[in-house]
Amino acid sequence: MKIKTEKEEQNYLQQVKSVICEKIRSIRQRVQKSVDDMAEHKEYLRENKDEKAILHQSLAYTANSGEASVVLLKQLNRLYQSPYFGRIDFKPNAKENEMTVYIGICNFIDEENKENLVFDWRAPISSMFYDFEKGAAFYEAPSGVVAGSIHLKRQYKIRNGEMEFMLDTSAHIYDELLQKELSLKADEKMKSIIATIQKDQNAIIRNENSNILIIQGVAGSGKTSIALHRVAFMLYRFRDTLSSSNILILSPNKVFSDYISNVLPELGEENIPEKTIMELINDFLEHQYAVQSLFEQVSLLLNAANSSFSERVSFKSSEAFVRKMNEYISYLNTNYFLAADIKIGRFVIPKEIVDKEYQSLFRLSLLKRIKEMENRLAQHLLFKHRYEVSSKDKTELKKAINNMSGSKNIKILYKDFFVWLGRKDLFKPGNNKNIEYLDAFGMAYLKMNLDGYNTYRHVKHLIVDEMQDYSPVQFAVIKKLFNGKITLLGDINQSLNPQSKINLDSLQRSFPQAQLMTLNKSYRSTFEIINFTQRIAFNEDIIPIERHGTSPVVYKEKDKASETDRIISLIFKFLKNKVLHSLAIICKTEDEMEDIKIMLENVQVKAQYFSAQTTRFSDGIVVTTAQLAKGLEFDVVIVPFVNDTNYKNDIDRSMLYIACTRAMQELILTHIGQPCNFINSIVEE
Numbered sequence: 001m002k003i004k005t006e007k008e009e010q011n012y013l014q015q016v017k018s019v020i021c022e023k024i025r026s027i028r029q030r031v032q033k034s035v036d037d038m039a040e041h042k043e044y045l046r047e048n049k050d051e052k053a054i055l056h057q058s059l060a061y062t063a064n065s066g067e068a069s070v071v072l073l074k075q076l077n078r079l080y081q082s083p084y085f086g087r088i089d090f091k092p093n094a095k096e097n098e099m100t101v102y103i104g105i106c107n108f109i110d111e112e113n114k115e116n117l118v119f120d121w122r123a124p125i126s127s128m129f130y131d132f133e134k135g136a137a138f139y140e141a142p143s144g145v146v147a148g149s150i151h152l153k154r155q156y157k158i159r160n161g162e163m164e165f166m167l168d169t170s171a172h173i174y175d176e177l178l179q180k181e182l183s184l185k186a187d188e189k190m191k192s193i194i195a196t197i198q199k200d201q202n203a204i205i206r207n208e209n210s211n212i213l214i215i216q217g218v219a220g221s222g223k224t225s226i227a228l229h230r231v232a233f234m235l236y237r238f239r240d241t242l243s244s245s246n247i248l249i250l251s252p253n254k255v256f257s258d259y260i261s262n263v264l265p266e267l268g269e270e271n272i273p274e275k276t277i278m279e280l281i282n283d284f285l286e287h288q289y290a291v292q293s294l295f296e297q298v299s300l301l302l303n304a305a306n307s308s309f310s311e312r313v314s315f316k317s318s319e320a321f322v323r324k325m326n327e328y329i330s331y332l333n334t335n336y337f338l339a340a341d342i343k344i345g346r347f348v349i350p351k352e353i354v355d356k357e358y359q360s361l362f363r364l365s366l367l368k369r370i371k372e373m374e375n376r377l378a379q380h381l382l383f384k385h386r387y388e389v390s391s392k393d394k395t396e397l398k399k400a401i402n403n404m405s406g407s408k409n410i411k412i413l414y415k416d417f418f419v420w421l422g423r424k425d426l427f428k429p430g431n432n433k434n435i436e437y438l439d440a441f442g443m444a445y446l447k448m449n450l451d452g453y454n455t456y457r458h459v460k461h462l463i464v465d466e467m468q469d470y471s472p473v474q475f476a477v478i479k480k481l482f483n484g485k486i487t488l489l490g491d492i493n494q495s496l497n498p499q500s501k502i503n504l505d506s507l508q509r510s511f512p513q514a515q516l517m518t519l520n521k522s523y524r525s526t527f528e529i530i531n532f533t534q535r536i537a538f539n540e541d542i543i544p545i546e547r548h549g550t551s552p553v554v555y556k557e558k559d560k561a562s563e564t565d566r567i568i569s570l571i572f573k574f575l576k577n578k579v580l581h582s583l584a585i586i587c588k589t590e591d592e593m594e595d596i597k598i599m600l601e602n603v604q605v606k607a608q609y610f611s612a613q614t615t616r617f618s619d620g621i622v623v624t625t626a627q628l629a630k631g632l633e634f635d636v637v638i639v640p641f642v643n644d645t646n647y648k649n650d651i652d653r654s655m656l657y658i659a660c661t662r663a664m665q666e667l668i669l670t671h672i673g674q675p676c677n678f679i680n681s682i683v684e685e
């Protein structure tokens with residue numbers, strides 16, 4: 001019988017659930033058996049020491065299969081709660097029979113009847129659910145393209161094993177489910193979106209061809225979600241050769257990593273390793289320096305009108321910096337070593353021989369060449385004069401070679417780069433091995449070019465989030481360290497570095513083979529909030545989702561006390577609300593955060609304060625800076641102190657844009673005096 005009516009669907013759901021239940025029961029029995037076997041084996045081991053090796057092996061096998069069963073059980077329990085979310089009835093042109101394809105989080109087969117009850121959302125056939133409405137459709141099977149037509153497309157909301165509703169979808173109704181999902185954001189952390197992935201997003205998730213993929217997406221367009229779903233897709237598609245340990249996420253900070261940490265487990269995959277770019281560079285430089293963080297760099301740019309610092313950041317954020325470094329590296333390759341005669345005991349090695357040996361080592365990096373020279377010249381003495389060098393001679397040789405070459409210390413070589421450039425002033429290391437953020441990458445780039453390096457070979461796929469905050473020199477370092485696939489994602493309009501010249505063209509120059517894919521629809525914020533943020537930084541590409549809410553409000557207050565009262569009253573209003581779950585007060589600087597902290601402590605309101613050291617994301621009331629709020633979202637956002645002296649230049653504009661685009665349902669700004677130029681065209685309360 002073809003299932004059509006809601007009643008038939010309800011029955012079918014019960015059937016599927018009972019098969020899942022049966023499977024859960026049999027696996028539980030298997031797990032129990034593993035536990036019993038383990039106990040028995042251990043007992044036997046104690047008694048029969050001579051058979052230890054064989055038993056250890058079988059014990060390990062039992063433990064592994066036990067663990068695998070536990071993973072499977074978890075997945076089945078999840079499946080039981082919500083076995084599927086979609087269905088397509090597809091009739092391939094080449095076959096008689098129509099197929100009914102239920103789509104869920106993973107494949108589920110009724111082994112007894114040899115029937116696929118649920119198809120994994122990542123399976124080739126499931127792609128049609130995201131790509132087509134009713135009518136002609138096709139998918140790419142391993143054997144080739146299968147064309148046909150979709151006769152029914154249905155969506156379900158099944159929670160705790162119960163069907164809440166089902167919808168037969170046309171493009172219009174499909175939006176309706178998306179609307180429901182978007183207005184039901186109760187979870188504290190990011191969640192999976194498999195039921196409502198959109199066509200353009202699906203194309204990115206399933207893109208297999210590009211080794212380097214750049215995803216440019218407007219604020220709230222789902223870039224981060226899509227990147228994580230793409231990881232899940234890759235793990236499914238290449239499951240024989242790719243595991244979660246082969247993937248690495250470069251994330252902007254620890255709060256963000258925690259915020260996204262639920263998505264892959266929700267999709268039935270293990271969480272994947274992540275690192276911040278700071279951890280990566282500190283590892284590379286062997287923790288020899290105290291590297292300024294991006295957070296500190298931005299704070300300095302925000303707080304002070306320190307023009308020489310800005311100039312340094314500006315130069316090191318440019319493509320010219322990498323170009324000049326490359327020129328300097330070529331210069332060193334020809335000028336670093338100046339051969340001279342070497343006298344060892346009664347023998348002289350003429351400078352021509354020294355130079356010849358040096359030139360013959362051209363395959364090695366510069367510093368490795370110098371290290372190798374000592375051996376080469378010792379061999380020369382042995383072959384030419386049958387003279388075996390003593391340890392004293394070796395010291396002499398080393399000294400002579402050192403005298404002919406430049407420094408081996410990367411920091412000195414890096415400093416010399418600025419001398420060579422005629423801009424000594426652009427390098428300002430601090431005391432106690434302090435170096436500025438971008439200098440760490442400059443030094444790393446030099447080190448990898450002059451002294452060899454190991455790549456992260458095990459990483460077959462690297463994900464770089466917030467790509468717009470990286471400079472060409474950072475990309476140059478990343479490109480050398482990682483030789484697998486790379487997915488870069490971000491929004492050029494949300495840069496934390498106004499000195500940065502990064503745009504899509506320069507990004508593509510950094511990654512010439514990259515494919516660029518864009519996401520222009522914004523899902524996070526209501527139509528009204530998106531319209532408001534458009535006035536702060538206009539983006540002609542953005543398409544707001546038609547989800548309406550209250551208009552953002554700008555409160556003009558007469559003095560500091562009334563601005564404080566306003567913020568407190570907004571917070572109490574939020575605390576009484578039962579629908580909205582999270583509120584963030586997003587400041588420009590950490591000093592402002594301190595003001596807010598005092599304000600909230602005075603009225604005994606508990607809040608979480610996100611600073612550069614925070615590692616965990618939490619909902620409720622959060623106080624943070626725009627810089628750290630990046631990538632996060634909250635039901636309500638309050639941006640305080642938006643007057644014209646506080647928000648005045650490009651970086652302030654960027655901060656304000658980032659802060660406001662974090663709001664999902666409500667956005668409120670407060671100020672005293674004149675509002676900043678970026679919002680003063682907006683009607684005030």
Ligand SMILES: Nc1ncnc2c1ncn2[C@@H]1O[C@H](COP(=O)(O)OP(=O)(O)OP(=O)(O)O)[C@@H](O)[C@H]1O
Nearest residue numbers: 193196197198219220221222223224225523524631
């Ligand atoms: N297809 C979709 N279905 C349901 N929700 C979606 C969809 N796409 C995006 N979203 C939601 O939109 C919000 C924004 O997603 P995400 O944080 O991934 O966007 P982003 O582009 O990385 O944002 P930003 O750059 O502004 O930080 C999230 O709540 C996400 O769940």
